[in-house]
Amino acid sequence: MKQEYRDLVLRCSGASSLRIGARIQTLWSGYGQIVRLHLEGCDRPSVVVKHVQFPAEAEHPGGWNTDRGHARKVRSYQVEAHWYRNFSTEPGCRIPACLEACSHGDEMLMVLEDLDVAGYDVRRTSVKEKEMKACLSWLAHFHALFLGVPPEGLWPVGTYWHLETRPDELEAMDDAELKAAAADIDRVLNECRFKTIVHGDAKLANFCFSQSGADVAAVDFQYVGGGCGMKDVVYFLGSCMEEKECEKKVPGLLDYYFTELRHSVKKDVDFEALEEEWREMFAFAWTDFHRFLLGWMPGHWKINRYSKRLTKEVLSKLKQQS
Structure with a gap:
């Protein structure tokens, strides 16, 4: 880590010295890393630093290496830094406190509270109903807090799969009927009377749990922006349940969210x-994400009979309206 970044962390944390700890993860497509820094001489034992470095050549796991994709990622990190600098939440939708967020040329640095220290030290790859309800409660509090709040400085329309930012994936789709209806589905969602700010990437992996599983905090605000709260809800539910579970559990979980x-x-x-x-x-929100998956990764496990059934319902409604 460059000396100027070390100095910045020491300054914003009030620490007298720091030690670089474990790398928590590498950022998508090789755009940097998230590391834990251990501190001495202040009231925080550690902070988490999201260090973004725009690569000369990105390595996308799905092969989607385009100038448009690069520009979208750059914008996403700018949005995330703006979010941490200018927005705050409440205990019901806990996020890490931001000590500093700044840019240096083609690098960005976000110095964040270590949620492990705050008691959110569990990550889950599978969840039971209690944990799902904790995440849905987080989303409900988040959507309520920002209901009617304009997404200034954020994505005008949140979510990483938003149609306007994904023309390449739309072009790659084989499903001609859904492809033709994509703009209408997007329009219906965008014309909602009740808009909020959505997390935009509310998958299970972006929630940090307490030991009991009853409390959660959320991270990764690269695609935070305006929109209908259902976008977050469907993406979360689809991230932790397969089709049979969706058929069985979605109605009750949706009732809980509301x-x-x-x-x-x-x-x-x-x-x-x-x-x-x-x-x-x-x-509509579920079908919108299904549309993205069909173009982005047509063999994805989330493309299932439940998604296809909802898509069929939406396409039928659109036909009736036209």
Whole structure:
């Protein structure tokens, strides 16, 4: 780590010295890394640093190495830094505190609270209903907090699979009917009366759990932006359940999300209208992500009968409306 970055971490944390610890992960497509730094002489034993370094040549796991893809990733890190500098949440939707977020040429540095130290030290690759409900509660509090808040400095439309930012994947699709309907599905979602700020990448891997599994915090805000809260909900549910589980558990989990949302929104919100609209948007949001997967990685495990059934329902509704 460059001396100027070490100095920056010492300055913003108030530490007298630091030691570079373990690399937590490498960023997608080789765009840098996340490391833990151990501190001395301050009230924080450690911080987590997200160190972004834009590569001369990206290595995308799926082979999607394009100038458009690079520009999207660069913008995503700019959005994330803006998010940490300018937005804050509440205990019901815990995120790491940001000590510093800055750019130096083709590098960026975000110095964040170490959530492990704060008690969110468990990562899960599979979850039971309690953990799923903890994440859905987080999303409900997050969506309620930012309901009606304009996404200034963020993505105008959040989520990493947003149609406008994914023309290459749309072009690669074989499903002609869904391909033709993609713009209409996007329009329906964008014309929602009730908009919030969505996390944009609310998969299971981006939640940090307490030991009990009852409390969570979320990380990775590269694709945070405006939109319908159902986008986060469908992406989360699809990240931790296969098709048979979806058929069985989604209705109850969706009810739980809306119960949490009702308790979290301000009293002047017409909640009945909000719930009616967002329940209608559930299948549209699921189909929107299904559309992305078909173009991006047509062999993906999330392309299943549950997704295809919802897509069929949405396409039928669009035909009736036209």
